[in-house]
Amino acid sequence: MKEFSLIFHEEIPKYIQLSDYIKHKIDIGEIKDREKLPTIRALSEMLKVNNVTIVNAYKKLQADGYANMKIGSGTYARRKEVIRSFNKEYNKTFKLLSSGGLREYIDFTGETTSSSFFPVKDLQKVINEVFDRDGAEALLYQDVLGYEKLREEISKRFWKNKYSSEDILIVSGAQQGIDIAAKAILNVNDKVIVERPTYGGAISVFRWKRADILEVPIENDGIDIAILEKILKKQKIKFMYIMSYFQNPTGISYSEEKKKKLIALAEKYDFYILEDDYLSELIYDSNLVYNPLKSYDIYDRVIYIKSFSKIFMPGIRIGYVIIPEVFKDSMYLSKINTDISTSSLMQRALERYIVKGYWRKHIEYLNEKYRSRYTFIKQILERDFKGILEFKEPNGGLSFLLKFSEPEKFNSRKLFFILRDKGVLISPGALFFRKEQEGDKYFRIGFSQTNHEKIKEGLNIILKELSL
Amino acid sequence: MKEFSLIFHEEIPKYIQLSDYIKHKIDIGEIKDREKLPTIRALSEMLKVNNVTIVNAYKKLQADGYANMKIGSGTYARRKEVIRSFNKEYNKTFKLLSSGGLREYIDFTGETTSSSFFPVKDLQKVINEVFDRDGAEALLYQDVLGYEKLREEISKRFWKNKYSSEDILIVSGAQQGIDIAAKAILNVNDKVIVERPTYGGAISVFRWKRADILEVPIENDGIDIAILEKILKKQKIKFMYIMSYFQNPTGISYSEEKKKKLIALAEKYDFYILEDDYLSELIYDSNLVYNPLKSYDIYDRVIYIKSFSKIFMPGIRIGYVIIPEVFKDSMYLSKINTDISTSSLMQRALERYIVKGYWRKHIEYLNEKYRSRYTFIKQILERDFKGILEFKEPNGGLSFLLKFSEPEKFNSRKLFFILRDKGVLISPGALFFRKEQEGDKYFRIGFSQTNHEKIKEGLNIILKELSL
Incomplete structure (x- = not known):
């Protein structure tokens, strides 16, 4: 002993x-x-x-x-932060690779738009405009909520003034939005519901807050409502974390019906929903209409988090949160406690970027580029991987979740290491499940960093490996 | 009931x-x-x-x-976040004023260098250099620890390579440093020692973590060691938060003896020290030598936090932390959970700024400007406020803590409102004490935002009020 x-x-x-x-x-x-x-x-x-x-x-x-x-x-x-075995190994791989070597791989793990599409020149232009116009002003502490003109612009362009600039908090990306919300709302042992599978970075925040995390499986049109209701009847839930469009990693989007149902349940069982809207700009099917959960939120139950990093450029570190009335004071204080305010220069530059129409233009450009990659990869998958891999078309976003048709034959964690040694990087399902082994029949293929040529080459290598 | x-x-x-x-x-x-x-x-x-x-x-x-x-x-x-009465009122005042009206006041509350001293042109220059040199690269996610060249530069310029770039974590300002450290180290009901009085923003973070906060009074050469040891003998302390130079709000700096003693106590009683080094660049007395607590840290007990915001410019949101070996994993994960990484563009710009010698030049310039204000304000205080206000010379920094010679006659919270109505803003002691009333005999006068003329005018108004 x-x-x-x-x-x-x-x-x-x-x-x-x-x-x-x-x-x-x-x-x-x-x-x-x-x-x-x-x-x-x-x-x-x-x-x-x-x-x-x-x-x-x-x-x-x-x-x-x-x-x-x-x-x-x-x-x-029970240890605060449990770095699980595979996750650790996986991160180590990337830490090693990221010191330059990553570029020689065919990288299907990317989650943000490719740097080759970054509007560097336009950004430099608006930053210089801000310097010339505002001078030292641009470098002062901002209002805690963020640069007012940017908040007004967000309110106008993205929400038709349904939410006022006072409802909006500028944050340094979606991760900070999740962290600030968790800090403001969660206490030790509070219960949180997440989708299964889901984004590991969110689980990690909730785990650090020592919350009690419950998983509800995801179906083709959103979370499994029957299982959710069963839990809600028995337990007091503090909040729920969901991605309404191109859920990470499954790629599914919520149906209108499920979104309405979620709002009704939140009201009935008195909980709040953290909606992480991280990639909804990239829609390739005109039948898929963009209406985030927040747009159905008649009871003020949704904390809406939007990242500009994933779609725009990661290094800019800007996103925003729409805060329900009840959390206004606590989220405000949570932001102060976290880092006082977000970089003022970048906020001003982004405001210029949106006002001048660069934003809309850039999103159109990305849609064109990525739709083409999406169609290309989908065709190859349908043509060459029949009986080997199955998937549901996401109709948008930057990745596909693939499932082995014969799961007893393969294991995506093992596949990761095999493919890595052949120069191809994939995201195994283990990354998105609390119990790693549940993810072993899945892996995710992202096409944000891979052009047509690399997609072809990479999928060929995968095909060879799975056909052995 | x-x-x-x-x-x-x-x-x-x-x-x-x-x-x-x-x-x-x-x-x-x-x-x-x-x-x-x-x-x-x-x-x-x-x-x-x-x-x-x-x-x-x-x-x-x-x-x-x-x-x-x-x-x-x-x-x-017990409520999570207790916004105390005065603090609330005080913040409301500033929220109202900050929408433009602040400029008409004589503002003695400033804690960061004046925007009139911001090196805007030089910053714009290095940002453009980074754009031209690195292009899209400058806008990618950075390594979690931060841009490697900046960390190397910090290691070399500020620590003579005593700490390697792997010991350094770039953060978005000191507040984030405190938050990340608290998140990585503190658990509910853990005991934390702070100086009395101290910086409210730190107390707020510890309180949100539901830590148990113990105060130890500060003396002219640092914290009261006798009282500290008494506590350490009885209770298990997790960590301690101190400001070694120009402590906020008292302005005192730690003696070498006390710094050594603190390190020895940390080792003996197994706790860690969060050192917030926020303004040590502004030293006006050559007898005051700069040796932060971290430089005495033979046992790897000090988490050193440095902000560039206070001295450089607030809007840039960059600082760094030197992490003891034992917390490397947890602080690393804490940063990821908090916001993944700090803005890469700004890190690259700051690196250029330091390498090109602008940083050193700028600090020299600020020292000259602020030494002159410091001397000016000190002379007026000594000449006109005898028998009215007492203070200890800080010999550096950006403020004086003043004490009523006849504390039974005055109350700094009341004085705040009276002076506000006369166009002068001060920081009453209540802001820095957990029990507000303990601060009523003190107020702080900062000269970062006030030039000679305004200092003269503002002190005249204060003098009139206190001589009534």
Whole structure:
């Protein structure tokens, strides 16, 4: 048995000192995630304190998110951030590759538009305009909510003034939007619902807040409402995180019916929905109409997060959040606590960029470019991968989620390493599931960084590997 | 008595449902901060459950930071973010004024260098250089730690390569540094020590993390070590937040002796120190040597945070953190969770700015400008305010903390409103103390935004008011 030795001070309740002591051991990794803690009796004997002290310490650990007490089985440590085995390996690969070597690969893992499409010249032009027009003004702290003219422009162009500039908070990208919302709304052990599978970066934030994360499977037209309702009837949910268009990684978009249903459920069961609208500008099928969940939000239940990084350019670090009335104070303070405000120069440049019509022009350009890649990749998949891979057409976005037709024959985590050694990078399903193995029959192919030639070459290599 | 009505579901322990229910009431403000919750007996009768359920629910509320159980007195609600009365009023004033009107005031509240000193042209020049040199590259996601050349430059110029670029994390200002560190290190109910008085923005982050904040008074050469040791002997401290140079708001700097002592204590009692180095570039007395706490850190106990916003320009949103080995993984993940990475364009521009020698030149220029203001304000204070105000010379920085010689006659919160109506803005001590009234005998005068003429005019108005 692991050694526990601590000297108790007189002034502090023993169970608190003990729980702090164990927390520390968990934090520094001396006690591993999911490791069984000593039995109550064993520990009380070792430390010469009575059973109640141990029980209370374990209860406190549980309340603080550091342990799970399982009846009849014992108490198990829970570590704050669990870097799971594959994720770790995967990240290491990218850390190694990103120091220059990445460019020699056929990279199907990209999630943001290719740098070859960045409107560098136009951005430089508007930045210089801002310098010349505003001078030092452009470099002052901004209002916490963000540069007012940009918020007004967003309100006008994207929401027809349905939301006022006071409802909008400028953030440094979608990730910060998720973080700020979680900070403002979530408490330890609060319950959060996510789609299964979903974006790992969001799960990670909720896990760090020590929230209790529940997964609901996704269907072809959105989350499984029957399963969702079953959970809502039993448990108090604080909020839910969804991607309404081109859900990452499945690529599905919500039907109008499901969007309306979600809003009604949020009102009925008193929870809020974090809508991450990260790529809805890229729609290749005119039957797919753009109406985010927020546009159905008659009860003010949706915290809408929009990133400009994914579609525009990652390095600019700008996005925005539409905040329901009830969270206005807390989100405002959460932003101050996080970084006071977002870079003012970039906000001013983006405002110019939108006002001058560059934004609309750029989105049209990207749609044309990516529609062509999308059609190309879809044709190859349909023609060459019959009986090998299955997929649902996303009709937009920058990727396809592929499923092995014979899942018993393949494993996408293994496939990742095999393909990597052949110069092709894919995103295995394990990245998007809390239980990695559930993702092993899927992998994602993104075409943001690959032109026609590379798509052809890369898919050929994959085909060869899967036809063996 | 307030009404508590809830229908218990079968599947979840009742005490958890009850504590969630009360949390919600606290979150939405239906139960106020410090409001007494019903007695155990009263609530158990009202809800028809037994006493143990109520006790467990209250214990859980306490563990989650939502209540204080005071023996013999009852249980009191604790609200996550307590915007205290004056702070609220104060912020409202600034929110109103900042929409343009601020410029007509004599503003002694400034904490960052004046926009009239911003090196706008030089910044524009280096940004264009980056565009021309790097093109789209400048707008890609950066390595999470930040642009490598900037980190190398920081390592070389500011630390003589004592820390490598791998020890440095680029952040979007000091506030984000504090937030990321708190997120990576702190858990609910962890104990944090701060100086009294201190920077409100840091307290706010720790409070949001539901940490237990302990204050130790500051003396003329740093924190009171005797009181600190007394606390350390009794309680397990997670970390401590200090400003080693021109502490905000007192203006004091730590003596070498105290810095060494702090490092030794951190090692002995196993805690870490967050050093916020926000203004150390402005030193007006050659006897005051610049050696941050981090430079004495033989045990790797100091998380060093440097902001470029305060001294350079706020809108650029860049700072950096030197991370002790033990927190490397957790701080790295904390940054990803927070906003993935800091704006790449700005990092590249700052690197150019430093390499080309603009940085050094700019700091020299600011030192000259602000030394002159500092001397000017000091002379007036010494000459005209004898017997009215007392202060200790900070010998650097951008402000003076002033104390009423006859504290029974004045109150700085009241003085704030009186002076505001006369066109002068000051920072009352209440902003820097957890218990506002403790600050009433102090106020802070910053000279970053006021030139000689305005200093003279503003101090005249203050003098008139205090001589009545």
